Amino acid sequence: MTRRAIWIALGSTLLCLSSMAQQLKPHTEFRVKLTGPLSTQANRKGDKLAAQVMSPKAFAGTTLEGEITDCNGKGLLHRKAVLRFTFRTLHTKRGAIAIASDVKQVSGSKGGMNTDDSGAGIEHSSELLALANTALGGKVDDASRRVGGNPAGAAVSAIVVQMSSNEKNISFAPGSVFILDISPIGNGR
DSSP states (O other): OOHHHHHHHHHHHHHHHHTHHHHOOTTEEEEEEESSOEETTTOOTTOEEEEEEEESGGGTTOEEEEEEEEEEOSSSSOSSEEEEEEEEEEEOSSOEEEEEEEEEEEEOTTOOBTBOTTOOBOEEEEEEEEEEOOTTSOOEEEEEEETTOOOTTEEEEEEEEEEEESSSOOEEOTTOEEEEEEEEOTTOO
């Protein structure tokens, strides 16, 4: 192989890798599987959450990282079991991409659409966490906004998914599959 051919091949590879972030278009459907447990029994607020991307093909094998923002089983103080989380980062071979993700469908490791591993029906909704565009250079707005209620001048910093069930707990084992709507945040990197 000539030097010129090597440089062309290297340049093509780098160009392909650098365009990965640009390939992530807003509202891309991702199919992911959890790599660890997600439950109201095993997890606590602040725990990390991870999933491996199954599709789309361009991102297969990459990982999503997120955080649990609230976690409560059904009990005396809670009418429903509630699990809130967000995926914030897509880790690719080239680097991390800041994302907002919304759950479209869940399936426990045993199958069943919109059910957890115990077979309990799962309801899910989403909220936008907004970053207010203020004269002070962008102060975090504590108020969560419903999807579609993003105030003028605010940029989305995360979408928090809330899952709830009338059962005592919500439980997803590793291998549970989520279908997500994912969008890059900012410049997509």
